[in-house]
Amino acid sequence: xxxxxxxxxxxxxxxxxxxxxxxxxxxxxxxxxxxxxxxxxxxxxxxxxxxxxxxxxxxxxxxxxxxxxxxxxxxxxxxxxxxxxxxxxxxxxxxxxxxxxxxxxxxxxxxxxxxxxxxxxxxxxxxxxxxxxxxxxxxxxxxxxxxxxxxxxxxxxxxxxxxxxxxxxxxxxxxxxxxxxxxxxxxxxxxxxxxxxxxxxxxxxxxxxxxxxxxxxxxxxxxxxxxxxxxxxxxxxxxxxxxxxxxxxxxxxxxxxxxxxxxxxxxxxxxxxxxxxxxxxxxxxxxxxxxxxxxxxxxxxxxxxxxxxxxxxxxxxxxxxxxxxxxxxxxxxxxxxxxxxxxxxxxxxxxxxxxxxxxxxxxxxxxxxxxxxxxxxxxxxxxxxxxxxxxxxxxxxxxxxxxxxxxxxxxxxxxxxxxxxxxxxxxxxxxxxxxxxxxxxxxxxxxxxxxxxxxxxxxxxxxxxxxxxxxxxxxxxxxxxxxxxxxxxxxxxxxxxxxxxxxxxxxxxxxxxxxxxxxxxxxxxxxxxxx
Amino acid sequence: xxxxxxxxxxxxxxxxxxxxxxxxxxxxxxxxxxxxxxxxxxxxxxxxxxxxxxxxxxxxxxxxxxxxxxxxxxxxxxxxxxxxxxxxxxxxxxxxxxxxxxxxxxxxxxxxxxxxxxxxxxxxxxxxxxxxxxxxxxxxxxxxxxxxxxxxxxxxxxxxxxxxxxxxxxxxxxxxxxxxxxxxxxxxxxxxxxxxxxxxxxxxxxxxxxxxxxxxxxxxxxxxxxxxxxxxxxxxxxxxxxxxxxxxxxxxxxxxxxxxxxxxxxxxxxxxxxxxxxxxxxxxxxxxxxxxxxxxxxxxxxxxxxxxxxxxxxxxxxxxxxxxxxxxxxxxxxxxxxxxxxxxxxxxxxxxxxxxxxxxxxxxxxxxxxxxxxxxxxxxxxxxxxxxxxxxxxxxxxxxxxxxxxxxxxxxxxxxxxx
Numbered sequence: 001x002x003x004x005x006x007x008x009x010x011x012x013x014x015x016x017x018x019x020x021x022x023x024x025x026x027x028x029x030x031x032x033x034x035x036x037x038x039x040x041x042x043x044x045x046x047x048x049x050x051x052x053x054x055x056x057x058x059x060x061x062x063x064x065x066x067x068x069x070x071x072x073x074x075x076x077x078x079x080x081x082x083x084x085x086x087x088x089x090x091x092x093x094x095x096x097x098x099x100x101x102x103x104x105x106x107x108x109x110x111x112x113x114x115x116x117x118x119x120x121x122x123x124x125x126x127x128x129x130x131x132x133x134x135x136x137x138x139x140x141x142x143x144x145x146x147x148x149x150x151x152x153x154x155x156x157x158x159x160x161x162x163x164x165x166x167x168x169x170x171x172x173x174x175x176x177x178x179x180x181x182x183x184x185x186x187x188x189x190x191x192x193x194x195x196x197x198x199x200x201x202x203x204x205x206x207x208x209x210x211x212x213x214x215x216x217x218x219x220x221x222x223x224x225x226x227x228x229x230x231x232x233x234x235x236x237x238x239x240x241x242x243x244x245x246x247x248x249x250x251x252x253x254x255x256x257x258x259x260x261x262x263x264x265x266x267x268x269x270x271x272x273x274x275x276x277x278x279x280x281x282x283x284x285x286x287x288x289x290x291x292x293x294x295x296x297x298x299x300x301x302x303x304x305x306x307x308x309x310x311x312x313x314x315x316x317x318x319x320x321x322x323x324x325x326x327x328x329x330x331x332x333x334x335x336x337x338x339x340x341x342x343x344x345x346x347x348x349x350x351x352x353x354x355x356x357x358x359x360x361x362x363x364x365x366x367x368x369x370x371x372x373x374x375x376x377x378x379x380x381x382x383x384x385x386x387x388x389x390x391x392x393x394x395x396x397x398x399x400x401x402x403x404x405x406x407x408x409x410x411x412x413x414x415x416x417x418x419x420x421x422x423x424x425x426x427x428x429x430x431x432x433x434x435x436x437x438x439x440x441x442x443x444x445x446x447x448x449x450x451x452x453x454x455x456x457x458x459x460x461x462x463x464x465x466x467x468x469x470x471x472x473x474x475x476x477x478x479x480x481x482x483x484x485x486x487x488x489x490x491x492x493x494x495x496x497x498x499x500x501x502x503x504x505x506x507x508x509x510x511x512x513x514x515x516x517x518x519x520x521x522x523x524x525x526x527x528x529x530x531x
Numbered sequence: 532x533x534x535x536x537x538x539x540x541x542x543x544x545x546x547x548x549x550x551x552x553x554x555x556x557x558x559x560x561x562x563x564x565x566x567x568x569x570x571x572x573x574x575x576x577x578x579x580x581x582x583x584x585x586x587x588x589x590x591x592x593x594x595x596x597x598x599x600x601x602x603x604x605x606x607x608x609x610x611x612x613x614x615x616x617x618x619x620x621x622x623x624x625x626x627x628x629x630x631x632x633x634x635x636x637x638x639x640x641x642x643x644x645x646x647x648x649x650x651x652x653x654x655x656x657x658x659x660x661x662x663x664x665x666x667x668x669x670x671x672x673x674x675x676x677x678x679x680x681x682x683x684x685x686x687x688x689x690x691x692x693x694x695x696x697x698x699x700x701x702x703x704x705x706x707x708x709x710x711x712x713x714x715x716x717x718x719x720x721x722x723x724x725x726x727x728x729x730x731x732x733x734x735x736x737x738x739x740x741x742x743x744x745x746x747x748x749x750x751x752x753x754x755x756x757x758x759x760x761x762x763x764x765x766x767x768x769x770x771x772x773x774x775x776x777x778x779x780x781x782x783x784x785x786x787x788x789x790x791x792x793x794x795x796x797x798x799x800x801x802x803x804x805x806x807x808x809x810x811x812x813x814x815x816x817x818x819x820x821x822x823x824x825x826x827x828x829x830x831x832x833x834x835x836x837x838x839x840x841x842x843x844x845x846x847x848x849x850x851x852x853x854x855x856x857x858x859x860x861x862x863x864x865x866x867x868x869x870x871x872x873x874x875x876x877x878x879x880x881x882x883x884x885x886x887x888x889x890x891x892x893x894x895x896x897x898x899x900x901x902x903x904x905x906x907x908x909x910x911x912x913x914x915x916x917x918x919x920x921x922x923x924x925x926x927x928x929x930x931x932x933x934x935x936x937x938x939x940x941x942x943x944x945x946x947x948x949x950x
Contacts, residue, residue, distance in 0.1 A: 003569075003614050004577045004598040011575045022947045033633045035551025035663025038579040041887035050894025050942035051949045053887075059545050062636070062664040071544065078546070078868050094573040095633035095664070098604065123574065124601035162947055192947040 006376060008330035008354055008394060012121040014039045015131030016091050019139070020054040021047075021162040022190035024197075025086035026139075027079055028055040031072050031103060032093030046163060046400050054083065060096055072103065073110035080112045086195050088116045089135065094123040117142075129213045129305075129331065132161065136190050137217030143198035144222060149205055149259060153252045154184040156204040156222075159215025160191040165308065165393040166407050167191065173406035174208065177235075177245065180271050181264060183252065189218070202226040205255040206248065210234040210408060212306040212334055229255065236311030237319050238281045238413045242269075272410055280410035283417045287320055298369040298424060299325035303351065303359050303377055304392025306334035308407065310341040312372050312391045315416060317345060322420075325368040330354045356380065367500040370424045375399075385499055389423040391416070479515060480506055486517045501526070540844050540853070545864040548885045549818045549842060550583060551663025552671025553630060557584040558907065559675055560593045562698040565625035565726050567618050568594035570661075571609065571640065572632035583886075593622055599634055607638065608645060615649050615656065626682075626727040627654065628675060630661040637664075655682070667842040669745040669820045669906055672698060676722055676749040679730060680756070683722065686734030692719030693780065694731045694759070696750060697743030701725065703911050707742070707767075710912065714777060716784055722749075733757045738783050740776070742767060742911060745820035747848035765851050767912050768821075769828030769919060770797035775851070797916050801832070804920035807927055809833030814879035816888065817841050817865050818902035823852040825883070825905060826859065829923065837879045840865040881927060894942055900926040 013030050017039045020028035030036050037057040043049050058075035072090070079088060090107055092099075107116045119138070121131040157174055160167045171191065178185060186204035187197045201207075201222055207230040209219035219230045229251045235244035249264050256262060272280035279285065286292065300322050302313050309329050316322040328351025329338050335352040342350065351362055360380035363371055371381050371388040375396040381388035390399065391407070406412040482490070493501045508525035509517050553576060556568045570576050577596040584592075597614050611629075618627060629646045646658035657678035661671035676696070686692075693716055695707055704721055711718045720731025722739075733739075735758035741750055744766050753759040764779035765772040774794040781788040798805065813829050815822040817840035826839040840862040846853065853861065867888070874882060874897060882892055882899040892899035900922070910919035936942070 001600070001603055001609060001611070001614065002598050003617055004574075004596045005592060005594075006581050007574060007577050010578050011573075013575075014578065020948070024948050026948070033551065033663035034545065034547075034549060034667065035553065035579065035633065036575060037548050037887065038550055038583055040548060041885070042582055044887050044890045047946065048890050049946045049949075050891065051946055052891040054948050057546075057548075060664065061545060062662070065637070065664065071546070074544070075546070082868055082871075093633070094575045095637045098634065098637045124604065127574065168944070190947075 002355075004355075006356055008356070008374060008376070010039070010042075010128035010394065011094070012123040012126050012128065012131035013091055013093060014042070015126075015128035015133075016089060016119060016121055016135055017043065017053065017055045018128070018132050018162050019135045019190050020089060021049070022160075022192070023054070024192065024194040026054060026195070027083050027085035027088050029072070029075055029079060029088055029090045030055065030057045030093060031070075031090060031096050031101075032057050032060060033095060034059045034061070036093045043162065046395060046397055048400070054085070060093075065099075070101070070106055072106050076107060076110040076112050076114075076116065080114045085114055087139075088112075088114055090116060090118045091121045092123075097122060097124075130333065133214050133217055136161075136214060137221060139195075140189075140198055140201060140218035141221055143195050144201045144225070145199045146226065147200070147203050149255070150184065150186055150203050151261075152184055153182075153206075153256060153261060153264060154186040154204045155206045155208050155248070155252075156186050156201055156228075157188040157191075158201075158207055158209040158219050158222075159211035159213075160188060161214055162191070163393075163395055164191075164211070164214070165305075165395055165399060166405055169404050169406035170210075170408045170412070172404060173409035173411050174210075176411075177241075177272060177409055180267055181245070181249065183248070183264070189215075202228060204228060205261075206231065206251045208248070210307070212310075212337065213331070234307050234311050235408050236308075236412060236416075237315035238283050238410060239318065240311070240314070241281075241409050241413065274411070281413045283319055283413045286417060292320070295424075296321050297323065299323045299366075300370045300372060301325045301327065301363060301366060301368040302372040302391065303328040303330070304372070304374055305329065306331050306338050308392035309372075310338055311407070312416065313342055313345055315413065316372070316420065319413070320417060320420060322370070325366055326351065326362070328352060328359060328362070330374075360384070365503070367503060370420065372420075387423045389419045480509055480517055481515060482517045483519070485519050486522045489519050489522055540846070540861045540863050542863045543866040543869065546866045546868065547817050547840070547842070547864065547870075548867055548887045550668045550886075551579070551633075552661035552666030552668065552674065553579060553632060553663070554583055554668055555661065555671040555675065556580065556594045556630070559628075559672060559698060559723070562700075562725065563626070563723050563727060565623075565728065566593060567622050567624035567627045568630060569611070569614065569618065569627055569656075570594070570596045570630045570632055571599065571611070571635050571642075571645075572596050572630075573599050573634050575634075576632045593624065604634075604638065608641065609635070611645070611649055615654075619654060624654070624727075627656045628659045628678060629656050630659045630671070633662045633664050636662045667820065668818060669743070670843055672743070673746045673748045676746060677752060679723060679727075680733075680749065680752060682727070683730045683757075684732040685757070686719065686732035686737055688735045688758075690719070690732065690734055691736040691738070691784070692717040693738050693740050694719045694733055695721045696739050696741045696753075697746055698723050699742055699911055700909060703742075703909055703915070706912050706914050710777065711780075714781055714788055715786065716781060733759055735759065738762060738780065740780055741848075743821070744824050744849065744852070745843070747843075747845035750848060763851060765827065765855065766824040768824045768910060768915070769831065770794045770801070770913075770916055771831045772824055772828060773797070773912050773916065793913070797913060801916060801920045804917075804924045805832045807924045808920070810835065811880040811927065812837050812877065813923070814870075814874055814877070814882045815839045815841070815902070816867065816870050816882060816884040817862070818883075818885040819906045821905055822883070822902075823849050823856065823861075825919075827852050827855045828919065830856065830859065832920065834923075836860075837877045838862060838865075838870070838873060840870065881923065896936070898926055898930045 016028050020026050021043050043053040056079050058072045103118045160171050207219045207228050209215040222228045223230050235241040269280050300316050302309050313327050317324050339350050356376045372391040374392050378388045378390050405415050505525040514521050560568050631642050642658045646656045649656040659674045659678050708718050737759040739753050739759045740762045750761045754761050765775040767773045767776040774790040778788050811834045813834045814837045822841040826836045830836050836859045838860045844863045883902045884899045886903050889899045889901050
């Protein structure tokens with residue numbers, strides 16, 4: 001048993017809720033104590049749903065357990081009367097699953113017209129992502145029907161779901177590229193799909209399943225069962241997007257050749273831009289401009305789900321020319337795939353953990369120039385004064401903004417590059433600060449309080465924490481003592497890099513068996529490890 | 532106390548939306564500054580806490596979940612000793628509250644014994660029943676205070692002082708202390724105090740003055756076990772409630788205090804708000820257990836209460852509030868489905884509703900406001916009246932300023948499953 005403060009993934013029933021809240025006519029019923037209803041506000045608050053999410057908790061109370069009462073049949077009747085769904089998915093909670101009730105029989109006793117699926121999502125064996133993926137695969141297997149292909153080239157977009165990371169913008173990016181190619185969207189699922197749409201899935205010429213976490217099983221099933229070719233890669237970055245488009249055109253033309261369909265040609269790349277006449281992405285030129293030179297020395301650590309970690313690492317190295325300090329994922333079941341994808345990109349082991357403290361420790365040891373992570377890494381990085389941008393779920397209210405911020409496609413490449421640029425400390429500006437000190441930033445020295453904290457910008461926060469992080473002279477850091485002179489000297493190191501200088505010096509001193517860090521030790525360390 | 536006629540309280544099937552008792556951790560760990568709240572629970576509990584309490588914004592939350600995983604399900608009595616050691620090293624608390632949750636309750640974990648085995652004189656580990664099987668939202672504060680009860684020193688019978696009951700922030704606590712002193716009423720302290728080590732003495736002379744309406748059980752135990760007198764009045768919300776609270780409290784000390792002018796002056800200051808509230812139909816769907824006094828304040832401010840529902844109503848502890856709501860439909864453990872039909876039927880001007888239901892209600896064109904917010908705002912006493920009134924009128928004003936959202940196009944695409 002361990003002490004948990006925060007989790008990357010939600011629970012199994014949250015995963016079920018994500019599918020239900022994505023689909024038309026599907027309603028989830030949680031056979032659970034009232035508290036399990038907390039997943040409902042996650043949807044209504046983060047996605048600001050203007051209607052009630054398709055999920056209902058069939059409340060189990062202590063008194064019900066004592067008296068052997070079960071409200072599930074009554075809840076099913078209420079849900080049928082109020083929501084008129086096509087399908088009700090019932091699942092147990094972490095507590096009610098221990099009761100080993102026959103929910104199938106109980107649900108049948110409700111005698112409703114609506115189809116009821118009891119989904120066996122064991123919360124001790126699966127979490128949010130496996131539960132969502134498992135349910136969506138199951139629904140696809142249940143409802144997809146053999147049928148003729150559409151007359152015109154078409155694709156399914158498989159995997160976008162409620163509470164997905166930047167999912168609305170990614171869908172727009174995908175739709176825009178398909179429209180430019182002249183390819184119709186047959187079905188998007190689970191996002192916005194009804195069961196009748198799942199039935200129509202096999203009519204598409206090609207499946208697009210960009211997310212490793214959701215839609216993979218469904219696409220594999222469609223490929224095996226109906227022979228629908230599938231593109232499993234995520235078009236993250238400019239070159240991957242070009243390859244993705246070419247792959248798509250090739251697959252569609254292969255299908256077209258067999259079915260005497262039209263032959264697609266790749267339009268001019270400018271056709272993919274927002275105005276139809278510019279570069280589809282600014283990244284290739286941007287990366288070659290002078291001030292981006294300094295990016296070759298910038299080291300990035302990335303941590304997140306599988307799709308985004310892999311996509312972002314490749315993009316940062318291949319297209320922005322940054323150095324990869326390391327990567328990790330909280331999805332243990334995807335770790336092998338991530339390792340395989342990032343072969344040649346990583347100098348050390350992929351970090352696989354669902355404990356954020358381990359990730360924070362790794363960042364603290366390394367002090368990279370940029371961290372790409374989840375909201376939790378962003379939080380850890382604030383404390384460490386390391387620039388961080390959020391590239392992966394779990395989503396946070398700040399990932400549900402109103403503007404168009406895709407991560408996929410050409411426009412996604414622009415969005416990621418812009419965020420990397422504005423998040424990291426810049427080139428020339430940084431040289432000046434490195435040379436001459438602190439640019440006045442560190443004298444702000446605000447008084448920290450939890451209420452001010454929320455209003456502080458990252459820059460202010462950085463200035464403040466950098467000052468706080470100075471080791472007190474005479475105070476031990478591990479087994480080490482900083483002499484007042486060395487401490488004063490460290491203070492002259494620009495605050496952007498001071499943490500790393502401190503860490504490197506302490507590491508150097510420990511290795512050499514020093515117990516007191518004097519200016520000489522500091523100088524020697526600087527010479528040895530370059531500050 | 533004069534006999535009150537008690538209005539009929541309907542009870543439905545509990546099919547409403549709210550949070551479980553674990554949410555009380557959110558304010559109590561901040562209130563009791565030398566505490567740690569340890570939930571024996573599952574991934575679900577951890578996911579709940581991080582979503583509801585926004586854990587990430589705090590650097591070192593003094594609460595965590597002893598995470599039960601599959602292998603732990605076969606052990607009837609979990610071993611938490613290494614976690615207690617970890618908490619001790621990392622957080623140095625004076626007290627650890629061990630909260631139950633649904634899974635160990637279903638497994639019939641024997642919590643009292645577990646807590647007492649982990650407890651040492653230096654670091655007590657106190658069992659707090661809080662599971663969603665039995666406790667809603669703020670209700671679990673009652674359990675926390677009951678756990679603290681044995682650590683309140685015994686006050687001698689001649690020590691006749693007030694102990695205010697219920698967690699309020701330091702500013703409000705100071706205000707109540709100052710107000711009592713002004714009225715010549717001696718204050719013994721607050722339960723909970725800001726520190727475990729500073730709990731108030733309670734004895735037969737103590738007058739317990741409940742500040743929060745969700746503490747019926749601990750109030751009852753203070754009377755039964757310590758012989759304390761529990762003030763039976765309105766809760767100190769709004770000019771009406773605050774006046775009754777202080778007058779009745781003074782009366783328990785043999786002092787006759789007339790706060791009529793003070794109440795009138797407070798209403799006068801609220802004129803801008805009461806103008807807006809007068810005649811407005813307000814509906815409470817049930818969530819924070821503060822519904823009865825909030826509805827009573829609004830009724831006295833001139834609103835019409837269409838329905839006042841609450842997760843838990845105690846006919847004795849809430850007697851005065853219930854009496855003040857005579858004629859208002861009051862429902863305990865309501866059915867949200869039925870409430871939605873009634874909202875459609877009676878078209879209230881304002882619905883006070885839960886975090887999960889407010890945006891969807893707004894999407895239907897109903898002006899709705901989070902009930903959760905009331906649990907975190909300084910709305911007590913004389914200084915809280917403007918904040919309290921403002922919380923209701925803010926929504927009304929805001930929505931009257933914004934253009935009506937009468938074209939569904941403005942919500943198109945926000946929800947994949949609809950539209």
